[in-house]
Structure formats: C-alpha cells, structure tokens
Amino acid sequence: MQKLKYFKSSAIVVLAVITFGAFQEIAIRLAMPAFNPANHIRFVQGDGDTPTLGPRNSSLRQIKNTGDFDVGIKFNKYGFRDSKDLKQSKPNDWFVVGDSYPFGWGVEEKQRLGEQLELLAGVNFFNISSNGDIDTYEQLIDYGQRQGAEIRNVLLVLTMESDFRIYSDRANPVKSKKPTPPELMPSMLGVKSYLTAHSSLYFIVTAYIHRVPWLKNLAVRLELITPNQEGVRSRDISEEVIQSTAKRLKKLARKFNLIAILNPSRALWLDKYKKSAEQVHQAFANRLVDLGVKFVDLKKEFERRGELKKVYFKNDPHWTPEGHYVAAKTIYSKLGESDFR
Numbered sequence: 001m002q003k004l005k006y007f008k009s010s011a012i013v014v015l016a017v018i019t020f021g022a023f024q025e026i027a028i029r030l031a032m033p034a035f036n037p038a039n040h041i042r043f044v045q046g047d048g049d050t051p052t053l054g055p056r057n058s059s060l061r062q063i064k065n066t067g068d069f070d071v072g073i074k075f076n077k078y079g080f081r082d083s084k085d086l087k088q089s090k091p092n093d094w095f096v097v098g099d100s101y102p103f104g105w106g107v108e109e110k111q112r113l114g115e116q117l118e119l120l121a122g123v124n125f126f127n128i129s130s131n132g133d134i135d136t137y138e139q140l141i142d143y144g145q146r147q148g149a150e151i152r153n154v155l156l157v158l159t160m161e162s163d164f165r166i167y168s169d170r171a172n173p174v175k176s177k178k179p180t181p182p183e184l185m186p187s188m189l190g191v192k193s194y195l196t197a198h199s200s201l202y203f204i205v206t207a208y209i210h211r212v213p214w215l216k217n218l219a220v221r222l223e224l225i226t227p228n229q230e231g232v233r234s235r236d237i238s239e240e241v242i243q244s245t246a247k248r249l250k251k252l253a254r255k256f257n258l259i260a261i262l263n264p265s266r267a268l269w270l271d272k273y274k275k276s277a278e279q280v281h282q283a284f285a286n287r288l289v290d291l292g293v294k295f296v297d298l299k300k301e302f303e304r305r306g307e308l309k310k311v312y313f314k315n316d317p318h319w320t321p322e323g324h325y326v327a328a329k330t331i332y333s334k335l336g337e338s339d340f341r
Contacts, residue, residue: 039060039061040061041054041061041062043131044079049139049146051132051136051140053078053079053130053143054079054080054130056075056079057075059072059073060073061073064313064316066316069107072108072109078143080126080128081103081104081109081127082127084124084126086126086148086149087147087149089124089126090150092123093123093124093125093126093153094123094124094125095149095151096112096113096114096125096127097128097129097140097154097156098157098158098159098261099130099159099162100318101113101129101263101318102114102157103129104129105319106313107318107321111324114155116324116325117328121332128144133162133163134249135167135168141256153256154252154259156249156252156258158245158260158261158263159263160262160265160284161263161267163245164284165241167244167245167247167248237280239283242283243287245284246291249291249293253293253294259294259295259331259335260294261298262285262296262297263298263327264298265277265280266312269303285297296330296331296334296335298326298330307322311326
C-alpha cells in the first residue's frame with residue numbers, strides 16, 4: 001500500500017514537471033518566435049544523385065545560443081543558399097562549392113566569400129555549397145548542371161580539418177545514402193543536438209547559461225559545453241590520405257577550370273597539434289604543386305597582423321564576416337583579374 005502511494009505521488013510530480021515544461025515550451029514559441037526550432041536552419045538529407053540541400057523556397061534563421069550570430073537564411077528553388085538563379089549563369093561565371101564555410105555559416109549572404117569576391121573581381125559568383133567532402137562537392141556541381149547551370153569555372157573551398165580521407169578511384173563516387181537509423185542509446189552529443197533542433201526551452205536556457213560566466217564555467221567543468229578550441233581533434237593523416245585527397249582534386253580539375261582554396265585546420269594554432277598539422281598542411285600544398293592543381297593558401301593571411309582572432313567566431317569554428325573578407329581579399333590578390341575573366 002505504501003509503495004502504491006509512493007508511486008502515485010511520483011507519477012503526479014513527473015506529470016506536473018512534464019506539463020509545466022510543455023507549457024513553457026508553447027509559451028516561448030508564441031512569445032519569442034526567434035527561439036522556435038521550427039524556424040531554424042535545417043537540411044533535407046540527400047538520396048542517390050540528389051545531394052543534401054536546404055528546404056526549397058524557405059526562409060529560416062540561424063542562431064547560435066552563445067550569441068555569436070543571428071542571421072537570416074534563404075534557400076532558393078533548387079535548395080541552394082543563393083539569391084541568383086543558376087539557370088541564368090553564363091560560361092564565364094564562377095561557382096563556389098564547399099562545406100559550411102563557403103555556405104556562410106553564421107554570416108549574412110552578402111558577407112560571404114563569393115559575394116565579397118564578386119565585388120572585387122567584377123564577375124558573377126554562384127554559391128552551390130552544402131556540407132560534405134570532395135565527392136559531395138562534385139555531386140553538388142552535377143546537381144547544379146542538371147538544374148540548368150553553365151558550370152565551367154569552380155572555386156572549391158577545401159576544409160583541411162575535415163576533407164582529408166581516402167577517396168575512391170572509381171569513375172563514379174559513392175552518392176548520398178539514406179540516413180541510418182539512430183542508435184538506441186543516444187550519446188550526450190546526440191541528446192544535445194536533438195534538444196537544440198526541437199526545444200525552444202532548451203535553446204533559451206542554454207543561451208542564458210552561455211551569458212552567465214559562472215554557469216558557463218560550471219557547464220564546461222561538467223563537460224556539458226565544449227570550448228571552441230577543444231573541439232579541434234588530432235587526426236592521424238597519413239601520406240596515403242594526403243595523396244588520395246590531392247589526386248581527387250586533380251581529377252576534378254581535369255573537368256573544370258578549378259581553383260582550390262585551402263581553408264587551414266585550426267590545429268595549426270594549437271600547441272599540442274601544431275607541428276603535425278604544419279607538416280600535413282605543407283605536404284598537401286607541395287603535392288598540389290606537383291600535380292599542377294591551382295590553389296590559394298589562406299594560412300599566412302589568417303595568421304598575419306593578429307587577424308586570427310577576427311577570422312573565427314569566439315564560440316563557433318566558422319569564419320566571421322571579417323574571415324570571409326580576408327579570404328576573398330587573399331584570393332583576389334593572389335590571382336588577380338586575369339584568373340576571373
């Protein structure tokens with residue numbers, strides 16, 4: 001009898017907590033639509049020949065709960081973040097492809113690398129970036145061509161923190177796969193990702209924690225928050241991986257007038273990874289020279305004049321508007337008008 005009474009009391013408490021949480025969730029969504037995850041950036045998983053893209057003809061927001069950015073994201077009818085219609089592209093236009101960096105994660109569309117280069121070079125730059133690796137980038141180019149784009153000139157941003165791997169030698173790289181079922185026991189990262197994507201209450205609570213120093217420090221100590229620099233992981237990048245990645249770029253350069261942009265790993269500026277990261281960076285650049293792949297290395301300009309602190313967001317690994325500008329300025333100064341005509 002006592003156990004039954006205890007069970008009923010516990011059930012009432014749990015139900016009350018759930019009801020209160022649900023009420024708060026609804027209230028926040030109604031009072032502060034900006035915190036509603038339904039209005040936040042999301043992507044449609046690719047399948048077969050179709051790459052992962054944004055929801056077509058949608059206007060969303062991208063907000064970092066740390067306060068680093070709050071920007072509008074518009075996806076066009078093709079699922080790309082670009083105000084231009086790629087069907088209107090001409091043979092001398094350029095297409096920027098890559099992952100979340102050239103996509104403009106955390107910055108307004110007009111502040112991105114491509115738009116900055118457009119102002120400097122005086123030619124059109126279309127953006128067909130999404131998340132992935134070199135195989136994905138070729139898939140994005142193929143998809144753009146199927147939609148009517150005239151793609152001959154490609155500016156490919158290679159993120160050296162994530163794009164290195166052994167690439168297949170097959171003529172047709174593996175296409176996007178359907179998402180695999182989630183694990184039954186989700187990791188802490190998985191739980192956090194789920195709550196970020198579905199809960200306004202979680203978003204506003206974590207935003208508050210990030211703004212209160214002692215709460216943030218406590219969350220870091222409890223490993224609920226990972227500091228930005230600690231998000232950089234050491235990777236054992238072998239000579240085989242370097243060779244394979246360079247050859248994959250060369251393969252794509254045979255099909256297009258391609259310029260690779262080396263987006264350096266943040267490991268270059270962390271003492272415990274610096275030496276190995278520097279060796280990988282230089283070895284890869286040397287290999288591109290050997291293969292005759294045209295490229296621009298952003299490393300030195302990111303380091304100059306103490307600009308490194310301005311290049312990346314404080315609590316996010318992506319480029320700030322200043323970072324996009326430095327990248328565009330570096331590319332244009334290294335190449336000049338003749339390369340874009």
